[in-house]
Amino acid sequence: MKKTLLVLVLNTLLLFVTSPVVSAEIPSGPKKRFKSEVQEMxxxxxxxxxxxxxxxxxxxELYKKNQxxxxxxxxxxxxxxxxxKENFQDYRKSVSKIINKKQLETLWGNENI
Structure with missing residues (x-):
């Protein structure tokens, strides 16, 4: 039940984040993939x-830089x-600043922690 509620809240939040203002010029395919990845994360x-x-x-941001x-x-x-490669390294550094050590280990294992 807790996970279901979390997913529903996240879906609502991600609808806002993926609004045209925030994700301008991003095709729907990548947006859907990002949303799915973040839900799983x-x-x-x-x-x-x-x-x-x-x-x-x-x-x-990573998508736009790569494009x-x-x-x-x-x-x-x-x-x-x-x-x-440089863009992905920047992405990883930024993600590392957002999440705690336990979450980081869950995401990338013990590498680069």
Whole structure:
């Protein structure tokens, strides 16, 4: 029951976070995927609504940065790969600031903690 209520609250929250203002220019496919990922993270890691909202924003930011890199560099180029890697490292650092150590271990295991 508690998890069901949590999922319902999270769904409501994520509807706000994925509003056109926050996620402008993000296609519906990635938005749905991000929403699903954050819902799963919320259940597994016991995220607060604020943490879930912040992670959703970070996922959208990562998507936008990667799309910008795709415009800048050719497919399968070392530059594109490097940009994606750097963007993901920035994402991980930001997520690490949002969640506690126990949640971090649940998400990424003991690596880079």
């Amino acid at each position: 919320t259940i597994i890691m016991d995220l607060s609504s604020r943490q879930a909202e912040q992670i959703m924003e970070l996922k959208i 910008q890199a795709r415009k800048q560099f050719s497919d399968n180029s070392p530059e594109l790969s490097s940009a994606h």
